[in-house]
Amino acid sequence: MKLDHIAVAVRDLEEAITHLRDALGMETVHTEEVPGQKARIGFIPLGNTNLELVQPTDPASGLAKFIEQRGEGLHHICLEVRDIQGSLKHCEEKGLALIDREPRVGAHNKRVAFLHPRSTKGILVELCQP
Numbered sequence: 549m550k551l552d553h554i555a556v557a558v559r560d561l562e563e564a565i566t567h568l569r570d571a572l573g574m575e576t577v578h579t580e581e582v583p584g585q586k587a588r589i590g591f592i593p594l595g596n597t598n599l600e601l602v603q604p605t606d607p608a609s610g611l612a613k614f615i616e617q618r619g620e621g622l623h624h625i626c627l628e629v630r631d632i633q634g635s636l637k638h639c640e641e642k643g644l645a646l647i648d649r650e651p652r653v654g655a656h657n658k659r660v661a662f663l664h665p666r667s668t669k670g671i672l673v674e675l676c677q678p
Contacts, residue, residue, distance in 0.1 A: 550628050552676050553591070553598040557615050557623040561588050561603040564620075568592065574599070582655050587611055589655050600626070600655070624662070624672035632659050632677035639663060639675075651677070 558564040561579065568574040579590040586606040592599040602623060604612035614623060629635040632651045640646055645664035654660030654676060663673040 551597045552626040552628040552674075553600040554625050555600040555602050555623040555674070556621060557611055557618075558601050558603050558620050559615060561590050561601055564601045564603075565590050568601075576601070580655055581605065582653075584652050585609075585611075585654060591655075624674050626660075626674040626676050629675050629677055632661060632675055635675050636661055644668065651675075 565576045574592045576590040576592050581588050586604060586609040588603045588605055590601040636646060645667040647664050648661035651659035651661045658676040658678055660674055660676045665672045
């Protein structure tokens with residue numbers, strides 16, 4: 549298992565990219581739309597991991613509601629696993645609440661699934677498998 553990325557919820561992806569580029573010298577290398585997650589995403593490389601900027605594309609999505617309630621900021625961490633099905637089974641056996649019982653397609657065509665923050669000390673955790 550390794551840290552794949554840290555995600556930050558933003559209202560406007562282009563504005564966030566410009567701000568981080570101008571303020572901190574961070575350059576986004578890849579952006580894409582992920583219809584299954586109702587989001588536009590920008591990736592900024594940070595050493596062996598990435599900062600992921602996530603903008604909702606649907607005002608009724610969970611991400612849009614998150615921003616409405618909490619504002620922009622840290623949204624989730626993503627852990628890369630070798631076997632996402634096995635990892636989900638292990639998490640469930642250990643009593644963790646699964647948001648996704650089956651993986652779905654995420655950014656970079658990775659298989660992804662989320663764990664509910666109520667069972668991970670308040671942290672929304674995404675698991676991904678390349």
